[in-house]
Amino acid sequence: MRTISIYFLFCIISLSTLSAKGNQAETTSRPKLVVGIIVDQMRWDYLYRYYDKYQNGGFKRLLNEGFSCQNAMINYIPSVTAIGHTTIFTGSVPSIHGIAGNDWLDTKTGKSIYCTDDSTVQSVGIANSKSGRMSPRSLLSTTITDELRLATNFQSKVVGISLKDRAAILPAGHNPTAAFWIDDASGKFISSSYYLKSLPEWVDNFNNSKPIDKLLAKGWSTLLPIEQYTESSADDVSWEGTFKGNNKAVFPYDVAKTYATDHGTLRQMPFGNTLTLQFAKAAIEGYKLGQEKTTDFLSVNCASTDYAGHLFAPNSIEVEDVYLRLDHDLADFFSNLDQKLGKGNYLVFLTADHGAAHAKGFMESTKMPTGLLSKNLKLDLEKTLNKTFGSEKLILGIENFQVTFNKARIDSLNLDFDKIKSVTVKCLLQQDGIQYAVDQDKIAEASIPSPLKEMMINGYNHHRSGSVLMVTLPGWLPAGCSKGTTHSVWNPYDTHIPLIFSGWKIPHGTSHRTIHMTDISATLAALLQIQMPNGCIGTPITEVLNDK
Numbered sequence: 001m002r003t004i005s006i007y008f009l010f011c012i013i014s015l016s017t018l019s020a021k022g023n024q025a026e027t028t029s030r031p032k033l034v035v036g037i038i039v040d041q042m043r044w045d046y047l048y049r050y051y052d053k054y055q056n057g058g059f060k061r062l063l064n065e066g067f068s069c070q071n072a073m074i075n076y077i078p079s080v081t082a083i084g085h086t087t088i089f090t091g092s093v094p095s096i097h098g099i100a101g102n103d104w105l106d107t108k109t110g111k112s113i114y115c116t117d118d119s120t121v122q123s124v125g126i127a128n129s130k131s132g133r134m135s136p137r138s139l140l141s142t143t144i145t146d147e148l149r150l151a152t153n154f155q156s157k158v159v160g161i162s163l164k165d166r167a168a169i170l171p172a173g174h175n176p177t178a179a180f181w182i183d184d185a186s187g188k189f190i191s192s193s194y195y196l197k198s199l200p201e202w203v204d205n206f207n208n209s210k211p212i213d214k215l216l217a218k219g220w221s222t223l224l225p226i227e228q229y230t231e232s233s234a235d236d237v238s239w240e241g242t243f244k245g246n247n248k249a250v251f252p253y254d255v256a257k258t259y260a261t262d263h264g265t266l267r268q269m270p271f272g273n274t275l276t277l278q279f280a281k282a283a284i285e286g287y288k289l290g291q292e293k294t295t296d297f298l299s300v301n302c303a304s305t306d307y308a309g310h311l312f313a314p315n316s317i318e319v320e321d322v323y324l325r326l327d328h329d330l331a332d333f334f335s336n337l338d339q340k341l342g343k344g345n346y347l348v349f350l351t352a353d354h355g356a357a358h359a360k361g362f363m364e365s366t367k368m369p370t371g372l373l374s375k376n377l378k379l380d381l382e383k384t385l386n387k388t389f390g391s392e393k394l395i396l397g398i399e400n401f402q403v404t405f406n407k408a409r410i411d412s413l414n415l416d417f418d419k420i421k422s423v424t425v426k427c428l429l430q431q432d433g434i435q436y437a438v439d440q441d442k443i444a445e446a447s448i449p450s451p452l453k454e455m456m457i458n459g460y461n462h463h464r465s466g467s468v469l470m471v472t473l474p475g476w477l478p479a480g481c482s483k484g485t486t487h488s489v490w491n492p493y494d495t496h497i498p499l500i501f502s503g504w505k506i507p508h509g510t511s512h513r514t515i516h517m518t519d520i521s522a523t524l525a526a527l528l529q530i531q532m533p534n535g536c537i538g539t540p541i542t543e544v545l546n547d548k
Ligand SMILES: [Zn+2]
Pocket: 041, 081, 306, 307, 310, 487
């Protein structure tokens, strides 16, 4: 009897010691800083296409030390910047989080609405400019950055940075410390009165140091001898776009002169990424990110990969050089973080908001299927509807491959909306390059492969999307895209993105399991032991968690 009691007592003590240790480890363990790096328009294959030319501290460091999800897929259409950033940080999709495009049409007026426009706020850091009149007001759900602020009773600092307003604002959520983006005219990083009354001193100091002049002074030549760019097409090909004021797309570029002609061109140069990461370093210093008690969160979008990608397209030496230079900039950024916070004390994830298609001319030159949609698509549709229903102006517009109808007019004329949509579908299916057209409220019953249906349903926001959606043939591009390229469709070139977690407690490895963009925030929530964002539909990537 006595032996048994002692045995029980021993068991109880052992169990309570174990659980105390367990609790201690689970409640106190968070990284000092989370850094989300979103490389705009980065196709997954760029990790390997240029792998042999990357040096050790940038992309290769992430791949060789971190965990790479090799089949991370976007699970909605349209695959564009604003939605990508919102989905990464909300774990949700346009149907729920409300960011239905970079722009969408107001379904009542047909007026184009920009995702972060906000006329109720003022620019901060620049007078009389619209470029700062922005906020996350159109975003309907919380972000992982919001959840970190909520979880720490707003003691965590959250900062969003990009050249693009939307890519700075949407990741930072509704209640960050601040978000900063560039004002092209002045070449300064600015913000909005939604966040701040005036720019912090460190931002003024950064702007006043004239960083752009320094970055452009040496021109843009290839980082390596140009004959080594064997991964890319010849330098001078007909399908590349050109910088404003230039008539050829060939190295070397006089970027200072081009910038003087049009300040917006900085975005298309690799130095736009360098500037962004320099500013991110200044933010870490200025706000002491990761250097105080609570976990902080910094989101950085490198946007020049997107602008250069649109202009020159994936197979160009220009795009390759933009990535090789970004690789150097990332290496410098990571070594700065090592110095400031200590290697292993911060968590990095790198991903992309979308990919991009090859240029039409490149596809033709290599015998791959491609084409351009008709530029008369809207006109043809209007004519057909006019002929069938005897009424004009039944369409408000076409945006994001979606047709928005003039519902008020259709109702006032007592027309059959279902019939209008089915005539629209038939008319669109007769157009070259359109593979499917579908009434958005009848996607589930359409004869379309189910992975596409799910992406369509996820992307369809009842209040902000058009009622008929069209899907182009693989490799086809919108009218007007005869040079350079674009993105926004379901195909893997636009939706297969890199996703690497690295640093704090992340095991080294890879997974080829299909995971979705919506899983990123769910995984971050699990790593940080905080609540998932309130529209999150993703699940944690268990391979990345160290407690599996
Ligand atoms: Zn883009």
